[in-house]
Amino acid sequence: MKEAVELLAKHDGAAHVLAGGTDLLVKLRSGFVAPQVVIDVKAIPQLRGVESDARGFRIGAATSCAELAEHAAFSAAWPGVVEALHLIGSTQIQGRATAGGNLCNASPAADSVPAMIAAGAICQVAGPGGEREVPVEKIVTGPGRTSLGRGEFVVGFRLPKPLPRSGDAYLRLIPRTEMDIAVVGVGVSLALDEKGVCTHARVGLGAVAPTPLLVEAAGKALVGTRIDDAALAALAAATSAVCKPIDDKRGTVAYRIKVAGVLARRAAAIALDRARGRNA
């Protein structure tokens, strides 16, 4: 870990972190990046695997999506996060792509990031000053840009133990069923009290702004309600309201704004079903 931090700091800007390589190798090949040093962080033990304790889960940043999806306890606890991770690319990509890489590649359309934001995931960052913890939504600052400083890299994520009567879900829209980039992606995580009133809700939104977003107003629209039609309509309106998408071949501005609300509503309905099915 120390060696990786030192190399990154020494070759500031000229060193690249290699995790699964599914983005970096394409950029190397196309000449989009030409690093002097590539640091393969998969060999660092702290960056691999899933651990759990009474507080929740800790996943290594360089753990592959396939390994995360195969982890029964993690999949049961955070099905929305896992379905988002599992949507990234083909079987071949799943075997290599990582949660840390998907975040640090800093694509506005990264599938796992809105789900992680909704889950309240905390990013563990190593750097010359030691380790610090940052909410996932504070990492990406623009397309291809992160808030990571000189010599810093993401080593893992902490996800809380799910609350009783809680559930999460991730939905994305693409024009086909597989192998495409999100036109809109929405993650929702929510919890209910014993009477079925929503006590906690977070909404993460992707592909409709320069960065993935935490939509606080959309979460607030559910809290204190029984997640009825009115609350879901308020959630959809709050989600659509923060969209600042681009027009491109995959969707117009108006379409993406509309779909963001629709997907938020549908993801919330799935999360609600999961919350009702989870009594402990």
Next chain:
Amino acid sequence: MATKHHVTTTVNGDPAEFLCTPEQTLLDVLRDVLYLTGSKEGCASGDCGACSVILDGRLVCSCLVLGVEAEGRDVETIEGMAHGDELHPLQQKFLEHAALQCGICTPGFLVAAKALLARNPDPTETEVRYWLAGNLCRCTGYDKIVRAVLDAAAEMRGN
């Protein structure tokens, strides 16, 4: 010219050593250094699956793996699939079902299908289609490929 790295690995069960530059991909190494040209380069960006290999039991695109990453790992390629003149059941079924035309995608499909059946000996048609979604074929339209995989799976289960 960057310094070459010496890599010790296992390819199709046999020890292998090679020299490669830091930016050379595993696909480049397999084809240009070890002369295992069964793995094909279609897109070089992880979209087409023609370069599929099995790395430590996981199906990956060898175009998205650096050669140096093979150090100490176990690599399985299409060349390890048949035993001498005896074809793997998947290879035999691809022939019987005419599941190939130009053949460029075939090694990737075979390696991917082998990885699937190692994990799931009795996949549904839907599972086969999703598993193979990262392998592109521009000739057959996939149906014959899917049928060949299902037929091979049945044969390998002893049905």
